[in-house]
Amino acid sequence: MAARLLSLLFGGALALGLLFIPAARGRELTAAEHGAAALVLLVACGLFVHGSGFRFRARWIRRLFSPWLLWPLAFVLPAILLSC
Secondary structure (H helix, E strand, O other): OHHHHHHHHHHHHHHHHHHHHHHHHOOOOOHHHHHHHHHHHHHHHHHHHHHHOOOOOOHHHHHHOOHHHHHHHHHHHHHHHHHO
16 A cells, blocks of 8 residues: 555656656756656556556566666656756
């Protein structure tokens, strides 16, 4: 239960961060930054799916939306986006 709450909160934080990154930089995103932002958005969506408690029937999709995969990506991808 705590893992789902953490996923939901972290997904919300990522979504809000994506909203304010271009404004904080004072310029438009380049093509590389836009691609990285799209990946971060996919991870944020995955965190929302996990945080909402939805369980897939297929095992491989369940593993794809597990916190073991999403949480490390949620830490690494924004760092890549900010370093572009």
